[in-house]
Amino acid sequence: MTTTQRVTPSSVFVGGPFYGLVNPETGVMAPRDQSKINRIIEHFEQGGAKVYNAHRREQWGAQFLTAPVCTKLDYTEIAQSDVFVAYPGVPVSPGTHVEVGWASALGKPMVLLLERDAKHTFLVIGLETVANVEFIYFDEVDEILEQLDDAVHKVLTRTGPVRTDI
Numbered sequence: 001m002t003t004t005q006r007v008t009p010s011s012v013f014v015g016g017p018f019y020g021l022v023n024p025e026t027g028v029m030a031p032r033d034q035s036k037i038n039r040i041i042e043h044f045e046q047g048g049a050k051v052y053n054a055h056r057r058e059q060w061g062a063q064f065l066t067a068p069v070c071t072k073l074d075y076t077e078i079a080q081s082d083v084f085v086a087y088p089g090v091p092v093s094p095g096t097h098v099e100v101g102w103a104s105a106l107g108k109p110m111v112l113l114l115e116r117d118a119k120h121t122f123l124v125i126g127l128e129t130v131a132n133v134e135f136i137y138f139d140e141v142d143e144i145l146e147q148l149d150d151a152v153h154k155v156l157t158r159t160g161p162v163r164t165d166i
């Protein structure tokens, strides 16, 4: 009997809504919003991967870097990562959409986490035609974690766009 070994990443970039979620009164993201990102980070770190993430790096809003510094860092870290995993966001995260564009153009394997029954822009939903991407639709973060390793395995073992029939 042959068993298929799951392929796991050595490094992951985790993106998602940030600036719009920082509460001006506390200066940081709400605990529930932090947790949505943190649980994804922890999942990969428990699997032994190096995780790049701006939210934690910038202490959830308490230690924002300057725009030029974080832009260059994020681009470099995405380029260095085996896989890009992100919440494009509801409401939409402008910075994450920029990152999705970079990751696509860099040919980076991607897993995008999409709120079920919400509106997502056509250029994200249509990414399968030009990128190696898996979508995970969710209501709760637990649902993401159940599917994440399979989705990552799929993108790491596939080359090129998912759909070539269009």
Ligand code: 5HM
Pocket (backbone or CB within 6 Å): 014, 015, 016, 017, 018, 019, 020, 053, 054, 055, 058, 064, 065, 070, 071, 074, 092, 093, 094, 095, 096, 099
């Ligand atoms: O536009 P928004 O802040 O939601 O963009 C979030 C994405 O931009 C994150 O995935 C993060 O990697 C990056 N970002 C960052 O690195 C965003 C901000 C604030 O806009 C920041 N550092 N200070």
